[in-house]
Amino acid sequence: MDDTPVPLLQISDLSVEFPTSAGVAHVLDRISFTLGDGETLGIVGESGCGKSMTALAILRLVPSPGHIAGGEIRLRGEDLLAASEERIRDVRGNAISMIFQEPMTALNPVFTIGQQITETIRRHQAKSAAEARAAALELLRAVEIPEPQSRIDQYPHQLSGGMRQRAMIAMALACQPGILIADEPTTALDVTTQAQIFDLMRELRAKFGTAIILITHNMGAIAELADRVMVMYAGRKVEEGSVAEVLARPGHPYTQGLLECVLHVEEEMPDERETLAEIPGMVPALTGIGRGCVFAPRCSFVMRHCREESPSLFVVGEAHTAACWLAVEGPDRPEENSR
Amino acid sequence: MNSGWRLFVANKGSVGGALVLCAIMLAALVGPFVYDVLPFDMVSAPMTPPGAELPLGSDYLGRDVLAGILHGARVTLAIGIAATLCTVFIGLTIGAVAGFYGKWVDTLLMRVTEFFQVLPPILLAMVLVGVFGPSITTIILVIGAVSWPSIARLTRAEFLRIKEREYVLAGRAIGAGNLRIMLRIILPNALPPLIVSAALTVGVAILFESGLSFIGLGDPDVISWGYMIGNSRDKMFDSWWAVMFPGLAIFLTVLSLSLIGDGLNDAFNPKLRAR
DSSP states (O other): OTTSOOOSEEEEEEEEEEEETTEEEEEEEEEEEEEOTTOEEEEEOOTTSSHHHHHHHHTTOOOTTOEEEEEEEEETTEETTTSOHHHHHHHBTTTEEEEOSOHHHHSOTTSOHHHHHHHHHHHHSOOOHHHHHHHHHHHHHHTTOSSHHHHTTOOGGGSOHHHHHHHHHHHHTTTOOSEEEEESTTTTSOHHHHHHHHHHHHHHHHHHOOEEEEEESOHHHHHHHOSEEEEEETTEEEEEEEHHHHHHSOOSHHHHHHHHTSOOOOOOOGGGOOOOOOOOSOOOOTTOOOSSOTTGGGOTTOOHHHHHSOOOOEEEETTEEEOOGGGTSOSOOHHHHHO | OHHHHHHHHHOHHHHHHHHHHHHHHHHHHHHHHHSOOOTTSBOSSTTOOSSSSSTTOBOTTOBBHHHHHHHHHHHHHHHHHHHHHHHHHHHHHHHHHHHHHOHHHHHHHHHHHHHHHHSOHHHHHHHHHHHHOSOHHHHHHHHHHHHHHHHHHHHHHHHHHHTTSHHHHHHHHTTOOHHHIIIIIIHHHHHHHHHHHHHHHHHHHHHHHHHHHHTTOSOTTSOOHHHHHHHHGGGTTTOTHHHHHHHHHHHHHHHHHHHHHHHHHHHHOTTTOOO
């Protein structure tokens, strides 16, 4: 046991709460996962399931009045929740950095992209302005921005959406972080640009050995880029496993539903087309969650047990867990129902 | 920035204002060297009307009005600019801290701001000048002390608006601390309306100084336009020129500042601004 290397990032029982007028909302409820060096973990789920909150919590940036209510975040064994404010600022952008969904709003409109990348470098490294600028130019080249010498002095509004996201990635990679959190990095981009950004992220991962946490609601992106996937629902982890495992044998009805929602292009005649599957119902309000499984109200396989007790994560395959009673017991039998 | 400049130039009024202000500043800088008369010297018979000898006449003590205007321009403009810097410094600091930190800090600072807002500024200024004595420094500080609330409220509103932007969060995510976020990320984005407001504040400060001088609370050792008007106001009907010309100077300066503020407003307006 002692020989096991300390994982790059280890999250255990992380909880985030928001006080609201309707009571405390458990936005994250005891989330645990680990991230190894150079690994890509995909986090999927619907809007509001806590994906982005997980990302912000790792950097201790949960917006007020929310707060981290419990758990541990260990970066190479160091407890980030106990770290001083100065220490966490050194971690941000240096050991762990983040790219955002909408590069237009995440880049500061009044500074050139060169100034913004340089600022990040000089915040964390003792470099002269000229050295930092040279490094920024190198980064723009690495993220394959055409004509970096002239782009470096342009403002965000002068760049296309794809180039802005490339600039954002360059900024995030400025200090060669061990972990890159990508919060829906391609949602705001068109499909061809999305593919280019994924290619770029794959290349950069190989080049810098950066571990990536890819947050998305796009199963295609997960299949494309991730090694492991974690499925979240209403602030809870409902399934985790290798991408191949989860996509082939989803263990949780919610994951099955998400996979069915993906549009497949098939050679079908127009009249044979089926309507796209959807998961009925909506994500429950996070203030009024009862004792049963959170997904029970929308689940098509719901059993009596589901409404009474929340399932923990059960092993359903090799390094594959799912929080569903179906994993350990069959569907309701008649005698059980009549008991 | 180029498109902003184009918008400023497109506003004819603001270009006119800028030209007039440039002329006034030029007069303030080189005027006293070209027209070599000291403003407190009694150079002619009292109340000489404007004519060949004295272009703008002399006041009831025989002091040259033109010399007063040229020398007074320096003092008046200097007071306007210094008082504006003072106003912006106080207002910016208070507004930025209130808007950025929010909660009880905001509540406390805004109550203080409101306290200053409900007091009539001229009364407060009279009390302060009365207590500390009428010197240029006091007058500058007093103008700053009574006119910061509007800048503070504007800054606070901008900070409240901008601090929710994603690039502020992105700034935190690269390790920026509070001070860096306030000064390097939020402030540059909040500047446009503040610059406009500061340009208008210069005009207000000049008027304020004139007002104080008019009621006799100006610095008696230096000549300013307000001092000239205040000094000659009893003899207004006998020597209108001693009041009229400094008044005209104030009017032109404040008007041109106001026009410039207008042009800056256009230049910074994203809706008028082409890509």
